[in-house]
Amino acid sequence: MTPRPRPALGRPGATTHEQIEEAAFRLFDERGFADTTVEAIAEAVGVGRRTLFRYFESKNDIPWGRFTDSLEHFRAILADTPPDLPLHESVHRAVLRFNDFGPEAAAQHRRRMGLILSTPALQAHSVLRYAQWRAVIAEHVAARLGLDPGDLLPVTVGHVSLALALSAYEFWLAHDDADLLELIDSAMTGLRDHLR
Amino acid sequence: MTPRPRPALGRPGATTHEQIEEAAFRLFDERGFADTTVEAIAEAVGVGRRTLFRYFESKNDIPWGRFTDSLEHFRAILADTPPDLPLHESVHRAVLRFNDFGPEAAAQHRRRMGLILSTPALQAHSVLRYAQWRAVIAEHVAARLGLDPGDLLPVTVGHVSLALALSAYEFWLAHDDADLLELIDSAMTGLRDHLR
DNA sequence: CACATTAATGACACTCAGGGCCAAAAGTCG
DNA sequence: CGACTTTTGGCCCTGAGTGTCATTAATGTG
Numbered sequence: 001m002t003p004r005p006r007p008a009l010g011r012p013g014a015t016t017h018e019q020i021e022e023a024a025f026r027l028f029d030e031r032g033f034a035d036t037t038v039e040a041i042a043e044a045v046g047v048g049r050r051t052l053f054r055y056f057e058s059k060n061d062i063p064w065g066r067f068t069d070s071l072e073h074f075r076a077i078l079a080d081t082p083p084d085l086p087l088h089e090s091v092h093r094a095v096l097r098f099n100d101f102g103p104e105a106a107a108q109h110r111r112r113m114g115l116i117l118s119t120p121a122l123q124a125h126s127v128l129r130y131a132q133w134r135a136v137i138a139e140h141v142a143a144r145l146g147l148d149p150g151d152l153l154p155v156t157v158g159h160v161s162l163a164l165a166l167s168a169y170e171f172w173l174a175h176d177d178a179d180l181l182e183l184i185d186s187a188m189t190g191l192r193d194h195l196r
Numbered sequence: 197m198t199p200r201p202r203p204a205l206g207r208p209g210a211t212t213h214e215q216i217e218e219a220a221f222r223l224f225d226e227r228g229f230a231d232t233t234v235e236a237i238a239e240a241v242g243v244g245r246r247t248l249f250r251y252f253e254s255k256n257d258i259p260w261g262r263f264t265d266s267l268e269h270f271r272a273i274l275a276d277t278p279p280d281l282p283l284h285e286s287v288h289r290a291v292l293r294f295n296d297f298g299p300e301a302a303a304q305h306r307r308r309m310g311l312i313l314s315t316p317a318l319q320a321h322s323v324l325r326y327a328q329w330r331a332v333i334a335e336h337v338a339a340r341l342g343l344d345p346g347d348l349l350p351v352t353v354g355h356v357s358l359a360l361a362l363s364a365y366e367f368w369l370a371h372d373d374a375d376l377l378e379l380i381d382s383a384m385t386g387l388r389d390h391l392r
Numbered sequence: 393c394a395c396a397t398t399a400a401t402g403a404c405a406c407t408c409a410g411g412g413c414c415a416a417a418a419g420t421c422g
Numbered sequence: 423c424g425a426c427t428t429t430t431g432g433c434c435c436t437g438a439g440t441g442t443c444a445t446t447a448a449t450g451t452g
Contacts (some may be wrong), residue, residue: 010428011418032273037408048431053410060360088390116245123327124320131319153386154378158389174346183348190349191356192286195388206399206446233437244402249439 014047017066020055024062025111030186033063033119049094060125063115067108067129069122071136078140088157091137092188095161096181114173134158210243213262221307222256229259229315256321257329259311263325267332270294274336283340284353287333288384291357292377302376310369330354360384 023044027036038059042049056062077097081090101109117123137152141147147154168183219240223232234255238245252258273293277286296303313319334350337343343350362377 002304003406009420009426011430012262012428014430038410050411050431050433051429054429057410059409106205110272127320128324133356150367151392152363152382154364155366156360156383156386157390160356163355163359164352167348167355168352171346171348186348187352190352192391194349194353195391205397207401208399210401234439237438244400245438246404246440250400253439255438301434306395 006166007071014051015072017055020045020052021065023063025115028115033115052131054137058125063112063122064129065112070098070131071132074133074134075140078136080089083144084115087141091141091157091161094137094140095165096184099165099180099184110173112148115167117169117173123132133161164191198318210247213251215239216248217258217261221311224259224311229311230320235338244336254321257319259308259318260322260325261308264328267328270329271332272334274332279340283337287337287353287357288335290333291361292339292380295361295376295380306369309365311371313365326358355386360387 004161015153020041024036024041024188027044037050039049041059041062042052045052059163074094077160081094083090085093116126134155135149135158136157138149141154141157142149142151145153164187165184167187168180172178172180172183197379209375218235220232220237223240225235226232235245235250235253237258238248270290274287274290277290279286281289312322330351331345331354334345334353338345338347338352341349345351360383361380363383364376368374368376368379
């Protein structure tokens, strides 16, 4: 996301996150995630195996790209929310905005999420990312209600928001013609109807 | 859960799932999950490392014990549900019954879940277990509504049920005096209030 | 009792992820 | 050029997980 300006001191990096991501996705497409070794990715990038682990903490982190950066974005979206809106509505809209990629970025996003949600190892790893995402919501809810982020309601809203998003994603990835934002919306209204 | 009667043919097993679980939990308590090698567990049990991997697919699977067996139990609970109850109520009650361990088993259950939810590697791995659990709910919801288990609503109900349960578990584990079932209930009513 | 049958054990060897360590490389600045 | 800074990448180690296979320990049959 952020180009992250490095001080022009010392030896320049041999590659970038984007380059690694690209090479990795190409190999994942060809041989599948499990059958692609980190060594193969490093070789494709033209860099040492050891170096690759300085760009990404683990092989599982590669498909997520710079997710941590996008959490800041999410935090900003939530903060930007009009305070007169009901809390549930403001959280819901924030989730929608967060998942609103343009039509161009949508293809790459679909590829990324398709890989993650169809690969057990990546699905497992993603929880750690989801936890950070949920924490952003919990903090916001807690702040607006004057509660602790660890209290039951903020935590619950975080979990449920994720639940709705994941439900939408799963359906979206299974149906080429589906619209992600509409699905998140449908999941929400579906839940409300279900609960009465 | 089930004693699973083995044909009394061939060489008898050198250990049991329960024995391994016991030894493993003792070591996890002493040194922590990450610092306990599979080899150490095998040695504690008095069995070869290779053999241990025939009882549990991975180190991560050990804390879960015989979870797959308990899924059958969950399926039975859901099937047992009175059909005149509103669907959301019947799912909710099933979740409660599933998590109703007696006062004796509660201690061991807390230990198990405490380990899982406080260890990143186990948290990650648990998604795969949760997915099976969610599928049981989705199937039930789909059957009652005449939908496909992959449709949006069944999937959503599965995800949201898990969301509520996990919220309750997190709070439960952080507060010694809390009651798990009450918390699941509170999470549910909290969500309903939140959504209006 | 000897012997086939069955099924589990455990040793060995291998792959791969991940991380500690450190000398060498490749820039910038004075 | 020489001092300084930062990244690289090679080496080597640990530990999880898997394939293979000879060995072991049980049962059942003649």
